[in-house]
Amino acid sequence: MTELNPVVKAVTERLIARSRDSRAEYMARIARYKTHEPRRKKLSCANYAHVVAASDTDDKLAAALDNVPNIGIVTAYNDMLSAHQPYYRYPEKILDYARKSGATSQVAGGVPAMCDGVTQGRPGMELSLFSRDVIAMSTAIALTHDAFDAALCLGICDKIVPGLVMGALAFGHLPVIFVPSGPMPSGLPNPEKAKVRTQYAKGEVGRDALLAAEMASYHSAGTCTFYGTANSNQMLMEVMGLHVPGAAFVPPHGDLRDALTRAAVQQAVKTAANRDAPIYMADVIDERAIINGVVGLLATGGSTNHALHLPAMARAAGIQLLPEDLNDLSHAVPLLARVYPNGAADVNHFHAAGGIGFVIRELLSAGLLHEDVTTVWGKGLSAYGKEPILNNGELVWRDAPAQSLDENILRPVTNPFSAEGGLRELKGNLGAAVTKISAVKPEHRFIEGPAAVFDDQDDFLAAFKAGNLPEGDFICVVRFQGPKANGMPELHSLTPSLSAMLDQGRKVALVSDGRMSGASGKVAAAIHLTPEAVDGGPISKLRSGDKVRVDCENGNLSFIGDEAEFAARPAAQRPPEADGLGRELFAPFRRLVGASDTGGSVFW
Structure with missing residues (x-):
């Protein structure tokens, strides 16, 4: 194993020392609620009857068995957010995949999902940051039914993923996997979009030209393709080990996306709390995972919003991340990616050039990430240095490209865009x-x-x-x-x-x-x-x-x-x-x- 970078090591040790008491308090709270007995078995008969009242007969019978996991789904679906519109059919797909894996699933609850792209410059934007904490509370309300042995969180965009993480960490005694839906196809090139916006601000073009440019940019189901907070979220879920490896930037529609969603369900079933080898969220999100998230953010030039969200997510796990930690790591972590607004490319180009798998492998090779972490996929981050493909219809993983396929977008640690991150x-x-x-x-x-x-x-x-x-x-x-x-x-x-x-x-x-x-x-x-x-x-x-x-x-x-x-x-x-x-x-x-x-x- 590559020796850990001294700055990463020092900041991690500092974070562990600073968080010792609050982390211990969090882990003690989580330990009180861990059990290998199905959660629903702790409910009274009347409580349990409410849980399965609307289920079909087969699911009711299955749920009565101790070794059958019941997976709770927390969904941020709405069909106004392009990134979340694909989630419409996910609950029925997940239920089908769960049944085929010997489990059941239920939508535990929904969380609000507002779009910052709609509310920019409008009064609604004043609710945006607070929506993150509302989402955390809504996640807690969904999971507080206490009838689930694992959970799947369906969310992508700006405040939604951080809120889901914060809420799910309150239920760190459960295994929790995050399930993305992928970016929309590339539209109008980002530099062209930015050019028209500037021309409009200067009065050189009218609203008709501006609207045409924006409609050509945001034009389909899927995440907006610039590297803002939504796609930074997806990077973080990979680097912090909360996704099925390589799930972040696969397009919304197609067999590979369906296979990755199926794999998330199968892994939730395999690692559920009432199975032999549960993987609890509290064990996935520790100090090392938080440091990995910061390193990933810096190496890819991610959103400044995560200078807010990462500390908030960390505190939900009893970890006290401070701005000085981000600053010190920034001096040690090279910038490996240029994706708009830090370059001309979008996330589809980034994914095609090697993507998250390439970045993680490069950072691991330089000792800039903690490899010895627990992820939803098991022990070690190396699995996330690979990319998923279909081989005769079967989901498999292969090594990420040995070299970047476009060094205007993505570079190795030996030839970064900058010797240090940008935050x-x-x-x-x-x-x-x-x-x-x-x-x-x-x-x-x-x-x-x-x-x-x-x-x-x-x-x-x-x-x-x-x-x-x-x-x-x-x-x-x-x-x-x-x-x-x-x-x-x-x-x-x-x-x-x-x-x-x-x-x-x-x-x-x-x-x-x-x-x-x-x-x-x-x-x-x-x-x-x-x-x-x-x-x-x-x-x-x-x-x-x-x-x-x-x-x-x-x-x-x-x-x-x-x-x-x-x-x-x-x-x-x-x-x-x-x-x-x-x-x-x-x-x-x-x-x-x-x-x-x-x-x-x-x-x-």
């Missing part, structure tokens, strides 16, 4: 933030200039359209966008306008206590800033014209000037809380939510 922590007298620089050119990673301060992204966009922004280089500050202020909506609507100014040869950057999209790209952005403005953080004292430094290379975010005078300033007043469109229902969440650097969750 950094920024610190200074304005607080602490994160930035992603894998798509930011080196000459755009440092800017020191006047701030233009806004309390809402719409105010910035209005100033952009009216030409009321500073001439030359400047830093756009958008505050009161943190979890406590308004639920921390993504600020993706800023990207075309900021990109247009960058294309004019100006240096611009963004500073915010809010989030950018998983598709954040070429503009330097210091985001997730804590303390947030609503807590009186330093960002609340900034004024337009103040000099600010954003130094992504050296990890600095600072106000430049008289610090004593700056500290004595009164904080800006919080704008009135918006309500309507469901936002008023989440006021308790805004009062309870934790800081961005601990995951922005209402639970911790």
Whole structure:
């Protein structure tokens, strides 16, 4: 076995030490609920009758036997999300596969699945981050019927997978497998889409051209093909060992996808809690799996949203992941992939060039991943360095390609795009933030200039359209966008306008206590800033014209000037809380939510 990279080893040991008490408490709680007896046997006769009341006679008889696993399905199906539309038929397929494997299955419950692509720039985006915690609670409600010996989670997109993971970890005494459905076929090339968006922001094309480009990009069932949060989720489920190996980026429709879903059911049956060799979720998601997830994120240039989601998922397992862990690992992990917005290719091109199997094998060969982990597939991560194929109709795995099939998209550790990953922590007298620089050119990673301060992204966009922004280089500050202020909506609507100014040869950057999209790209952005403005953080004292430094290379975010005078300033007043469109229902969440650097969750 390859010796573990010293930085990966040191950060892992630090994480284990920091999490010792909370992890022990979590594992003790899980141990209280482990049992080899079927869960349904603990129910009273009346409780049990409710469980099987709607089942057919054969399933009722099968469920009465101790050695027959009952698999609970938690589904995020809806037919508005292209990625989740294929799940429509999954429950009946899973039941068929379960019966053929000597088991039964039931849909335990559904979870909400909102689309950030629909709510970008709209009031609904203020519910997006909180939907993750609602999904976690909904997962718990589904599984709390306590009638299942294993579970399958059907989910793909942005907050949905992290929420499912968090909820399922509360039931870590169960084996849990995540079942993806795959990406849509490639549409309009991503650089063309970005070009039209920028032209529209500059007023060079009309809404008809913009709509045509967007419809050509998002055009079919399956995950959106850029490498945003949804596809970063799928990468994480592979690297953290929660998928059937190689399941992430196989297209939604076809025999291989069906075979992978069947394999997930068969493995859930084989490893169920009432079988001889159960694989509990609590044993799959440990400190090493969390570190593997961070390494995978860095090596592939994944979504900044996971600077929120990974700490939140980790805390659900009693593990205290901090931004400094991501930052230190970023200096040790090479960037192996360029997928839009970090390059021109989409995830289908990435998959064809070698995909996740290639990345995992390369990282293992360099000692950058923990191989000796438990996965839903068994012991060891090496199985995920392979790719699934059908051989005469039988699902088998072969080694991932020995070389990348396109080094413009995917490279080995011996020839990376960059010697280090793109996620950094920024610190200074304005607080602490994160930035992603894998798509930011080196000459755009440092800017020191006047701030233009806004309390809402719409105010910035209005100033952009009216030409009321500073001439030359400047830093756009958008505050009161943190979890406590308004639920921390993504600020993706800023990207075309900021990109247009960058294309004019100006240096611009963004500073915010809010989030950018998983598709954040070429503009330097210091985001997730804590303390947030609503807590009186330093960002609340900034004024337009103040000099600010954003130094992504050296990890600095600072106000430049008289610090004593700056500290004595009164904080800006919080704008009135918006309500309507469901936002008023989440006021308790805004009062309870934790800081961005601990995951922005209402639970911790």
